Amino acid sequence: MPQTITPWEVKGTIDYDKLIQEFGLKPLENLPKKFTENVLFRRKIIFAHRDFGQIVDAVENKKPFVMMTGLMPSGKFHFGHKMVADQIIFYQSLGAKIYLAVADIEAYNSRNPNLTELRETAIREYLANYVALGLNLKKCDFYFQSKRSTDGRKASAYYSLAAMLARHVTFNEFQAVYGEISPGKMASALLQAADMLHPQLKEFEGKALPVVVPVGADQDPHLRLARDVAKRIKEFPFLPLSSTAHKFMPGLKGGKMSSSDPMSYLALTDSPEEAAMKIKKYAFSGGQATLEEHRKKGGNPDIDVAFQMLRLGLEPNDKKLAKIEKDYRSGELLSGELKNILIRKIAAFLEGHQRKRKLAEKKISLFAKNNL
Numbered sequence: 001m002p003q004t005i006t007p008w009e010v011k012g013t014i015d016y017d018k019l020i021q022e023f024g025l026k027p028l029e030n031l032p033k034k035f036t037e038n039v040l041f042r043r044k045i046i047f048a049h050r051d052f053g054q055i056v057d058a059v060e061n062k063k064p065f066v067m068m069t070g071l072m073p074s075g076k077f078h079f080g081h082k083m084v085a086d087q088i089i090f091y092q093s094l095g096a097k098i099y100l101a102v103a104d105i106e107a108y109n110s111r112n113p114n115l116t117e118l119r120e121t122a123i124r125e126y127l128a129n130y131v132a133l134g135l136n137l138k139k140c141d142f143y144f145q146s147k148r149s150t151d152g153r154k155a156s157a158y159y160s161l162a163a164m165l166a167r168h169v170t171f172n173e174f175q176a177v178y179g180e181i182s183p184g185k186m187a188s189a190l191l192q193a194a195d196m197l198h199p200q201l202k203e204f205e206g207k208a209l210p211v212v213v214p215v216g217a218d219q220d221p222h223l224r225l226a227r228d229v230a231k232r233i234k235e236f237p238f239l240p241l242s243s244t245a246h247k248f249m250p251g252l253k254g255g256k257m258s259s260s261d262p263m264s265y266l267a268l269t270d271s272p273e274e275a276a277m278k279i280k281k282y283a284f285s286g287g288q289a290t291l292e293e294h295r296k297k298g299g300n301p302d303i304d305v306a307f308q309m310l311r312l313g314l315e316p317n318d319k320k321l322a323k324i325e326k327d328y329r330s331g332e333l334l335s336g337e338l339k340n341i342l343i344r345k346i347a348a349f350l351e352g353h354q355r356k357r358k359l360a361e362k363k364i365s366l367f368a369k370n371n372l
């Protein structure tokens, strides 16, 4: 199947090298140790970038920089979302100031008109999980697109930027970047560009500075648009946006893990028993049809979802992962045994995480009170 990758659709077998070509990305190479200590960088799960050099420079020379991302508050927080959360927390540990937008206006314009429900989900699902995973709320500017700031100076600067960006983009560009287009999508795309660019305004960080936006590979078109308009709007001397692209967390049945299909994802609120059931029942296996054949030919970890989940972070130890891979390829390790390794890892993680999440609920309660 040919690959289709747009912000709204991911289909086919994904060839990431081809994606680098098509999107005009650069492969991510020769990173300093501070980055490769992180499993996502080390294993090239974060595989490509735009202008990442200025972020490396900021980290190495202890210069201020921002990491910005936005979340679409829909459904359950699953292991695909966790990959982004892990990056946010990693950049925070490197000294970045974090900007986190709840894309409630985008969601309102594209899928769910219930703003109260969107805010509930953003706080109780997303923010609670971020904090449980280690996000420090004190070093983070968490905001709703619909409610940028109680400081009028700041709020005006953000909404003015979003409105003024419209002058610097054409209908054809929208179409080329997004395929289909509607007024709601256009407005959301411009607001999203403002999300990425506004940290550099004088009302926010005070000056142009490096901002990195880590995204799943399918979201890269948003960055292309934001980077292009940033160059054209001469009123503001923006530094070009930096970005990274990461590979997709596979859904249990293949494709991309997605909150619209409950049997495709493992949520961070699933009980260990539920997770085990889903893995046993749905996780696509790279094993052979019979035991005999498996022992003879071995399994294929490249398409095995349980192995991929271990590789994408659930087994952070490279040596252990390499042994699992070798044993699976040789046929020594069976598909069911491989699934059991994942099930044990996930169970241990979920137990710890769900305890931390209870504590996190206390930490976000004031935030919830002020925003719901």
Ligand code: TRP
Binding pocket: 068, 069, 070, 071, 072, 101, 102, 103, 106, 191, 192, 195, 196, 213, 215
């Ligand atoms: N469009 C993003 C999504 O669907 C959400 C988003 C809004 C975003 N603003 C952003 C992502 C800024 C990155 C940067 O998930």
